[in-house]
Amino acid sequence: MNSNKKTAGFSLIEVLVASFILFMVISACSGIFYGAVKSKKTAEDYTLSTSFAPLLAEHIGLQIKNGDTSGNGYFLGVTYRWQAKTLKSAAVNSYTAVGMSSGGSGDVVGNAVLWQVSLSVDSKFRSDDFSFKTTTWTAI
Numbered sequence: 001m002n003s004n005k006k007t008a009g010f011s012l013i014e015v016l017v018a019s020f021i022l023f024m025v026i027s028a029c030s031g032i033f034y035g036a037v038k039s040k041k042t043a044e045d046y047t048l049s050t051s052f053a054p055l056l057a058e059h060i061g062l063q064i065k066n067g068d069t070s071g072n073g074y075f076l077g078v079t080y081r082w083q084a085k086t087l088k089s090a091a092v093n094s095y096t097a098v099g100m101s102s103g104g105s106g107d108v109v110g111n112a113v114l115w116q117v118s119l120s121v122d123s124k125f126r127s128d129d130f131s132f133k134t135t136t137w138t139a140i
Contacts, residue, residue, distance in 0.1 A: 041125075045123065045125040045126045046126065046128075048078070048123055050128065052075060052076065052078050052080075052121060053119065053121065053130050055075070056075065056080055056082070056119060056121070057117070057119070057132055057134070059075075060082050060084070060117055060119065060134070061134045061136075064084050064115055064117075064134065064136055065136050068084075069083065069084045069085075070082060070083040070084065077123065077124065078121055078122065078123045079121075079122045079123075080119060080120065080121045080122070081119070081120045082117055082118065082119045082120070083117070083118050084115045084116065084117045084118075084134075085115065085116050086113055086114070086115060086116075087114045087115065087116050087133070088113070088114040089111060089112070089113045089114075090111070090112050090113075091108045091110075091111055092108070092109055092110045092111065092112050093107060093108050093109060108140055109139065109140060110137055110138055110139045110140050111137070111138045111140065112135060112136070112137055113135065113136045113137075113138075114133060114134075114135050115133065115134050115135070115136065116131065116133055117131065117132050117133070117134060118130075118131050119131070119132070
């Protein structure tokens, strides 16, 4: 037997170890990719539901000015429900309406109301609750 004989190729153990390492790298990369796709979807859903909040707040403010204190609706694939409660109501006289400090006297020119609004937004993939304050003014 000649001991100077060169062997060509890889042994079975070398191939198995290399295959196992390749499998572990691919598994780690696919886990990272799955997490990124899931995070992207969550961010899109959150952005969708929160992007409607300012528009809905404006719409709800108009409904409150018209005398409604609750309501619901459907807006671009999003279902919403809201309810408003009076936090504070105050008559405003001509003295305070022009920026003077309170305590003066004058004719009552209107009524200002501070509202606490609870808003629930339901989209296809998530539900979110928002709370905001708005004011209404009624001239007398």
